[in-house]
Amino acid sequence: MARSVIVTxxxxxxxxxxxxxxxxxxxxxARIDFAPAGRTAPSGAFDIGGVDLTDAAATKTALDKVLARAGGIDVLVNVAGGFTWETLEGGAIASWSRMQSMNLITAATITQLALPExxxxxVGRIINIGAGAAIKAGMGMGAYAASKSGVHRLTEALAEELTGTSVTVNAILPSIIDTPANRADMPDADFSQWVQPTAIADVIAFLASGEACSISGALIPVTRGG
Structure with a gap:
């Protein structure tokens, strides 16, 4: 039976x-994003653009659209987020708040509102995107790592909160993801060692499957190229 899946x-x-x-x-x-429109949607996908996931009212409106179309929510994958590399000396304190909003508050807001469904x-599943870089932050990674560490703690706390329900909560912790933006930022790196988005998608699909029903509260590194 087809599940109702939200990908932020x-x-x-x-x-x-x-x-x-x-x-x-x-x-x-259903793909929900802050951007007004995305690339070509997968066959049958439902796109909702222009949504500020830190805004509870806007997020609820988006969820209502999903419910009207799909009738429920089975899987929530919190991909929405952002990145900055910035040292504290000479950097902007506002960057710390921005990272918390983009990476943690977005996930917490939509998850709270989606929980009843x-x-x-x-087969309720919540899969968050943490970060391997949040295990030990390097120079310039403080604001980003702090926000992703918050995602890790959200994952652990919510998994315990939902003990006794059908819902599992897990996070994957990728190393560097092979994207055009990352290649442009690090042109001299060995791209062959970076994680492919499709490899991450495979792990997420497993965590959403019935075979992973006994896994909850896990922070799973995803570090091989794939």
């Missing part, structure tokens, strides 16, 4: 790969 940040490189993976499984996929599902 679904217009980006990783979000696109995740949406395509679920669509290939025959699921109903996810708990109705017999």
């Amino acid at each position: 940040g679904g217009f980006g490189i990783l979000g696109q790969a995740v949406a395509e993976r679920f669509a290939a499984l025959g699921d109903q996929v 996810l708990k109705k599902s017999a």
Whole structure:
């Protein structure tokens, strides 16, 4: 039976790969993004653009559109987020707030609002995108790593909160993802060692599957090229 799947940040490189993976499984996929429009949507996908996921009212409106179309929510994949490399000396304190908003508050807001529907599902799944870089932050990674560490703690706390329900909560912790933007920022790097978006999508699809029903509260590194 087709599941109702939401992918936030679904217009980006990783979000696109995740949406395509679920669509290939025959699921109903809704892509929600801050951008007004995305690339070509996977067959059957439902796109909702221009949504500020830090705004509860705007997020609820988007969820209502998904419910009107799909009738429920089975899987929520929180891909939406951002990145900055900035040292503290000479950097902007506002960057710390911006990273918290983009990476943590977006996930917390839509997850809180989607929980009633996810708990109705017999196969409720929440998968967050953490970061390997949040395990130990390098120079210039403080603001980003702090926000992604928050995603890790959200994952652990919510998994325990939802003990006894059908909903599992996990996060994947990728190393550097092979995207055009990352290649442009690091042109001298060995791209062969970077993680492919499709490889990440495969791990997410597994965590959303019935075979992963006993896994909750896990922070799973995804570090090989794929």
